[in-house]
Amino acid sequence: MSLTLYAAPMSSATPVVHAMAELGVLHELVMLDLSAGEQKQPEYLAINPNGVVPTLVVDGTPMFEAVAIMQWLGETYGVERGLWPAAGTPDRLQALSWTTWAYVTYGGAVQRLNLSQSDRVDPAVRHAPMAEYCLREMDAMLATLDARLADRRWLLGDDFSLADLIVASVVIYSSYCGVPLDGHRNLKDWTDRFQQREAFQKTWSQAGQAG
Numbered sequence: 001m002s003l004t005l006y007a008a009p010m011s012s013a014t015p016v017v018h019a020m021a022e023l024g025v026l027h028e029l030v031m032l033d034l035s036a037g038e039q040k041q042p043e044y045l046a047i048n049p050n051g052v053v054p055t056l057v058v059d060g061t062p063m064f065e066a067v068a069i070m071q072w073l074g075e076t077y078g079v080e081r082g083l084w085p086a087a088g089t090p091d092r093l094q095a096l097s098w099t100t101w102a103y104v105t106y107g108g109a110v111q112r113l114n115l116s117q118s119d120r121v122d123p124a125v126r127h128a129p130m131a132e133y134c135l136r137e138m139d140a141m142l143a144t145l146d147a148r149l150a151d152r153r154w155l156l157g158d159d160f161s162l163a164d165l166i167v168a169s170v171v172i173y174s175s176y177c178g179v180p181l182d183g184h185r186n187l188k189d190w191t192d193r194f195q196q197r198e199a200f201q202k203t204w205s206q207a208g209q210a211g
């Protein structure tokens, strides 16, 4: 199978680069310069009409949205490597639920927080009470995740999986946006464990240097 991943340093594509490293899947990596607008060039828009990274081209067919790409990588390469639950198992259902929850439900709240407090958006959109509301909303969601991790080392049990990578990437990103994790002990220990993984350190330090 031929795989080409379009990415950029320190971006939504970095968890996908990390997932590739965990899986050890052979692929071509194309780094785009977002500040130069390479993601808005016609040839790139032809494979990702949203003009953003990541995009994964699989045997000539492009797919976009980081969570969809990582779920697909999990089901295609992760099962045989013990990094994604097999189809038809209860863990597969949980993996799909938690990873989609991370990007859609929790990630949506992170985006609302960013809009309500970022100095990079139109001041008319900024709204301190909305930021407060989002922080409370996210704290409640993190408590739900913390409870899930109370009797498990990793999201699906004893072993690390791409479900941890997908969910932890969003949670760690949210902490960079100002969401406190410290009140959630199990979750904090889990993100610490996750960040000790060799592939995490390698991927994110390379992303940092390249950026």
Ligand SMILES: N[C@@H](CCC(=O)N[C@@H](CS)C(=O)NCC(=O)O)C(=O)O
Residues within 6 Å of the ligand: 010, 011, 012, 013, 034, 039, 051, 052, 053, 054, 064, 065, 066, 067
């Ligand atoms: N929901 C998308 C978000 C993709 C996204 O926003 N990527 C940013 C980098 S973090 C991007 O490419 N921005 C370039 C631009 O907006 O021009 C995903 O998860 O794939």
